Amino acid sequence: MSIDHSDNPTIFGKILRGEIPCKKVYEDAEVLAFHDIKPMAEVHFLIIPKKFIPTLAHTVADDTALLGKMLALVPVLAREQGLGDGFRTAINTGKLGGQDVYHLHIHVFGNRPGGNPLRVMSGAD
Ligand code: 5GP
Numbered sequence: 001m002s003i004d005h006s007d008n009p010t011i012f013g014k015i016l017r018g019e020i021p022c023k024k025v026y027e028d029a030e031v032l033a034f035h036d037i038k039p040m041a042e043v044h045f046l047i048i049p050k051k052f053i054p055t056l057a058h059t060v061a062d063d064t065a066l067l068g069k070m071l072a073l074v075p076v077l078a079r080e081q082g083l084g085d086g087f088r089t090a091i092n093t094g095k096l097g098g099q100d101v102y103h104l105h106i107h108v109f110g111n112r113p114g115g116n117p118l119r120v121m122s123g124a125d
Contacts, residue, residue: 002029008052012103016050026077031070033077036107041088041118043081044109047073053104056093074108083110088118 005016014020015034022034025045036044047070053059059067078087087110092099110118 003050005050005052008103010101010103012048012101012105013052016048025081026073030066031073033073036109039109040107041109042111042115043078043083043087044107045077045081047077047106047108049104054102055097055099056091056104059104070106074106078108078110081108082112083108085113086110086117 003016005013008016011020015022016032022032025033025035026047027033030050031047032050033045033047036046049063049066049070051063051066053063074087074089078084087108090107090109091105092107
């Protein structure tokens, strides 16, 4: 079943509709992964569902399998992108969670072996 992206008003909707390009990491019928346009580390990509879900807080019980699939893809794609030694994941949710694009996405970022470890987020600054 193909997914209708016409109701997705976000920049990621434009990517899903092919209106703007992305550097693709992975794609299947339910999920797309692509490199972040402003990387916060040597490698930084996003995993998004093709279904339009604005935030993690908008997910429903029916989304459980999709969420599990997205999470299970994280280490697989991270390894493929050279992050076998470690990486960070983040899901920003809502205004106070620092979310800018209101289409659910998992950030995956890290530095390749020999690079600097990511600075630990203290939450204090
Ligand atoms: P958020 O702040 O919502 O958690 O993260 C949104 C992310 O989307 C940011 O890291 C930002 O750099 C990325 N982003 C925004 N617009 C585009 C775009 O047009 N293409 C790509 N590849 N990434 C984008």
